Amino acid sequence: MALKKILMVEDNPNDVELTMEALSENNIANAVDIVSDGEEALDYLYCKRKFSSRPACNPGVIILDLKLPKVNGLEVLKKIKSDAGLKLIPVVILTSSREESDLIESYRLGVNAYVVKPVDFNEFVKAIRTLGLFWAIINEPPPECGK
Helix, strand or coil: CCCCCEEEECCCHHHHHHHHHHHHHCCCCCCEEEECCHHHHHHHHCCCHHHCCCCCCCCCEEEECCCCCCCCHHHHHHHHHCCCCCCCCCEEEEECCCCHHHHHHHHHHCCCEEEECCCCHHHHHHHHHHHHHHHHHHCCCCCCCCC
């Protein structure tokens, strides 16, 4: 069985680096595509602009930050969960926001999980390991590419 691709939507290069390091340290070998803002995430999912030649297969999971330039994470989540072709993709919010309104709105829009980024490096690595193992390895996503 092929490993499921992860789409990571994160504008902070340090968080991207920490996440990639944590996945690697925990032998989670799934391919990770990284985009740095909400507009790019939507272009990726709809195979537009620089992603027009990308195979139109949905990722196995989307790791989505809320505080993004151009289009914020809640708007991206809203678009994903309101589109018949995308709404079955599991979406995990990985954010620094502890705002109750963000948490409530994320679940109202259909997020699958909401994780606040730990400040401590070791806790961050543990959180990413748990996310990666469950969403990229254990969880069985909907079939992709019409399979």
